[in-house]
Amino acid sequence: MNAHKVIFCKTNTLKSLWTSGRRSWINRLHDGVCGRVQASFSSCSPKVCIVGGGPAGFYTAQHLIKARQDLEVDIYERLPVPFGLVRFGVAPDHPEVKNVINTFTQTAQHSRCCFYGNVNVGQDLSVEELRRAYHAVVLSYGAEGNRSMGVPGEHLAGVHSAKDFVAWYNGVPSNRELNPDLSNETAVVLGQGNVALDVARILLSPIDTLKKTDITQPALEALAESQVRRVLIVGRRGPMQVACTIKEVREMVNLPGTRPEMVAAEFEGVAEALKELPRPRKRLTELMVKAALEIPGEKERARRSEVSRSWGFRFFRSPVEVLAAPDLTRVAGIRLAINRLEGSGEGARAVPTGEVEDVTCGLVISSIGYKSLPIDPSVPFDSRRAIVPNTMGRVQQATGLYCSGWLKTGPTGVIATTMNNSFDTARTLLEDIDSGTLDVSATKPGSQGVSALLEERGVKPVTFSDWEKIDKEETRRGEAMGKPREKLLVVEEMLQVAWT
């Protein structure tokens, strides 16, 4: 490291920190304060900007900050609140998965890291403007869109993407008014990944369990009134191709107040194929076969006869049309094409047989994948794969531009996957600094370079300590309800709490 570059150069802003009474938020930005004083050698150190304050953004920041003592990272996030899908995607009844928030909080509170919420990159700031202000920009804004089924009737009332349904019960402000129709007995979920199972489990969980989680109060109240009694989890292929994992299937099997109901014929040949399978797939398939086919003992038989809710996988079925009710505005059912499998194992393909089957239902949730969206015309985007084209996180044909998380590899994988993914991008960026591919010798203004733009555009960032006020308020409200937190559901309210 070049010691001679460590100079104290921001005396003016230091002065404004100590002498002014009511400091404007611009002065705070100039200090890089985020609520605390930052060492002032910062104008000459490598400055990295991260777009997106979810797991990818935080893990990338964590790795960068740890690797170089002179590197500063700013994280920009569109919402006033950080943590992305850890807050808005992980199911309310999986609180242990959210423990990573503690690590992210440590990163955000690091003296060389600054969080700026309530800043919409692509709207309030362009990626070009960020690239001028920072030595490197890492895009980690994830996948806010979803894959569509591409079938007629998809836009009828009562049809939702899993992304929207999950966002609704997890309190994403823009999904507050989703108002899903829970008045019909049967709900059909398309897709058999862990998100599909989360949806089924939340639809069928006893209210007494849900009311102790951080599920939003409006969702809890809607679910308390829900008439949904049967959830079918439908996939194109067979039992040995499901994308979900064993923990989530076990949760369904053990879900109080429910019984499994599956079609034995759909498991033909599966038990025989078990012994060839690798251990993880074998254990998962065994569990499904048991739930589907095993004749229950007396006690379990009695239990099953008393419960009013059921769930089940349905295999070899693809949606071909969502059927409308007589008023032509709502869903009344779904038409499914029946498939057969060609090949076996992970590579098996679903081939239509020509037969179809109609299922009556009042709610259709399509859980067939999230999808990234382009943020800015200046950033290359592969619309077929819905990712930013890159090599190990380095965006192609764009020096100093990187990507991490789902935007880089596509929208699958859990937090640990994203952690690796983000560390890889951080390593690539660090290698580029070391090799000189990424030139960090020129002074860059970092957040100072964008603060004037934000002010002139009427955008006021939410700092991490502002978020901590929102956090405290949500926790306080939650305590009154016997919940870990009661999430604020409206951006204006979040800002109000942040800035009091």
Added chain:
Amino acid sequence: MADVELGEEQQSSDLTAARACEGTLACSTCHLILEQEVYDQLGLIVDEELDMLDLAYGLTDTSRLGCQVCLSKSVEGLTVRVPAGVNDMRQADDTGSSSSA
């Protein structure tokens, strides 16, 4: 709780990132590969640990999750292998499988 002393070459930020879920059986980032004799000495594995272990990168027959294992003094000085990657199996592949945490 496994209290593993790291040799110098292993002290990297990757290892400190293990225990993403802080020992609550919600990830597999603390996956360790043990010697057969040590593995055999340890207690029974419950389904919940096996469920998460099943997702670990480089799973072996002597794999355990570090957060669930108590290593006593009698195994002091033993070598524990940490897999090259901590990738969870719930990740991208071409069939478009989707997962959530």
